[in-house]
Amino acid sequence: MNISFIGAGNVASNLGNLFTNASHSVRFxxxxxxxxxxxxxxxxxxGEIICFAIPFSAMKEVLTENRExxxxxxxxxxxxxxxxxxxxPVFLGEDSGGEQTARLVPESKVVKAFNTIFADAMKLDKQFNGQKLTAFIASDDQEAALTVKKLADDAGFNGLIVGGIKNARHLEAMAHLNIAVALSGGGTDAGFIYVQNKN
Incomplete structure (x- = not known):
């Protein structure tokens, strides 16, 4: 697939490398x-898929300018x-960045994903005690969510769809928790692994 990143910082670069390694075409x-x-x-x-890896504060302007x-x-x-x-953290109350994005580009297929994973954990063949990090995915568009799940799996994560875009609130709260743990000494070479007993 053709994947574009808006932004070229550590998250975009590292995740882009994972997608490139999985034989996708990536531009920044x-x-x-x-x-x-x-x-x-x-x-x-x-891009067929446009990944936004820019500061949250810039999202409204960039999305509005490029809505069409x-x-x-x-x-x-x-x-x-x-x-x-x-x-x-910047607390958004009963809202989330993902929901704001969906409102700003209502004719796009908005997916919240990869925000709970630090750039340092976005490395080739990266595992933690032999386990892959979970890439949580929230979207109101099931087809788009499945496409991003495949991308996450291709990149070496375990993609997990967690429901509609409203659940971006929970994913963003998880990211704040991840950051809090990192700042308290946990570092950024870390992440969440969601384990399911499917028996």
């Missing part, structure tokens, strides 16, 4: 492209509402 779009990066508009045109070009595409929101200066 930024406002000031350099090297082989694309403009945001060109990256959106290239994002129609019909799978939009993966990887963001978390945090204060960049100290990683402290």
């Amino acid at each position: 779009g930024t406002h000031q492209p350099k090297d082989d990066q694309l403009s945001v508009g060109d990256a959106i045109s290239f 070009h994002l129609k019909g595409k799978i939009v993966v929101d990887i963001t978390n509402a945090i204060n960049i200066s100290d990683w402290s």
Whole structure:
């Protein structure tokens, strides 16, 4: 698949490498492209799936500017509402960044995913005690959720669909918890593994 990242930081770069290793075509779009990066508009045109790995504070402007070009595409929101200066949470009340994204681009297929995984844990063949990290996925579009689950599995995670986009609230709270543990000394080479007894 053709996958574009809006943003080219550690999350975009590391997750993009995993997708590339799984034989997907990956490009990166930024406002000031350099090297082989694309403009945001060109990256959106290239991708069937558009992954947003930019600061949460920039999402409204970027989504609004590109709403028309994002129609019909799978939009993966990887963001978390945090204060960049100290990683402290920005509380959104009875709302979530994922739901805000869905409202801003109502004609796109919005999926919340990968936001609970640190960039440091997005490495090739990365496992924890022999187990893969869980990539939680929330979307109101079942087909889009299944597509992103396959991407997550391709990348070496265990993709787990957890219901509609409203559950992005819980995924974003999990990300805040992950950050809190990291800041208290746990570090960022860590993550969540959801275990199911299917017997």
